[in-house]
Amino acid sequence: MITLRCGLAAAALLLACVPAVRADDLVERGRALVNGIAACGNCHTPQGPDGPLPGMELAGGTPFVEQAFTAYGSNITPEPETGIGRWSDAQLVRAIRDGVRQDGSLIGPPMPFEFYKGISDSDAAAIVAYLRSVRPVKNLVPRSEYAMPMPASYGPPTGRVPDVPKDDPVRYGAYMAGPLGHCLECHTPMLPGGRRDMARAGAGGQVFRGPWGETVARNITSDPERGLGRWSDAEIKRAVTEGVRPDGTRLGPPMAFHFYKSIDPADLDRLVTFLRTLPPRS
Secondary structure, X not given: OHHHHHHHHHHHHHHHHOOOOOHHXXXXXXXXXXXXXXXXHHHHOOEEOXXXXXXXXXXXXXXXXXXXXXXXXXXXXXXXXXXXXOOOHHHXXXXXXXXXXXXXXXXXXXXXXXXXXXXXXXXXXXXXXXXXXXXXXXXXXXXXXXXXXXXXXXXXXXXXXXXXXXXXXXXXXXXXXXXHOOHHHHHOOEOOOOOEOHXXXXXXXXXXXXXXXXXXXXXXXXXXXXXXXXXXXXXXXXXXXXXXXXXXXXXXXXXOHHHHOOOOHHHHHHHHHHHOOOOOOO
């Protein structure tokens, strides 16, 4: 329990160090992240035949069925019995970045902790502030089941994570594609054993199965034949925010373009600037 207590203490200390901002501004920043680049509802809002179920925003229950696990998106509304209403802010930040629940147990895939550890202290606080503001929904979610061994942890507790300056478009674009939007989570091929081949970041190839059938994450590197090398900036933005390829065909789930359409245009420019820097991989 020493490590877990230290992790919670570290999360509480980091929240205390976040620069003071107006509560309304913190909630609005969190709203922009959760409903934009972070697209939390893509996993945490239950889906019906026609899309997200009305009145069930962030109430959990979406199943993720793989050979090694059946996981369910958790209820992250502030409902006290089935949601996060009785969690502290520090416990929520630790869950998001370190994958540790309130009771000390480990959260499993598909939460992308490899990337979420890089969410800045202020953005983590903003996400928590927004989650506190949404309508509580009572929805008991089944417990996830894993047929694979789980690690003891996802590494040591996350330390201080400063904000990434927006005046550096490549760095901020990388922050959007990594910690915030985890684009590289889906668009990077896997190695044997379940690790991502970050030497081929963005090369695509992962298969996603769901009610839609099967989709394959495309290559988002600068490769001219298989990637985005011949796409214009406008074509990349249209694919991200509308789910439409240059030839007019549509992208499929789980690409969260219905969330990405709310990304600030300047931030979208930064994201495209970063994607242009990914070395070509075929």
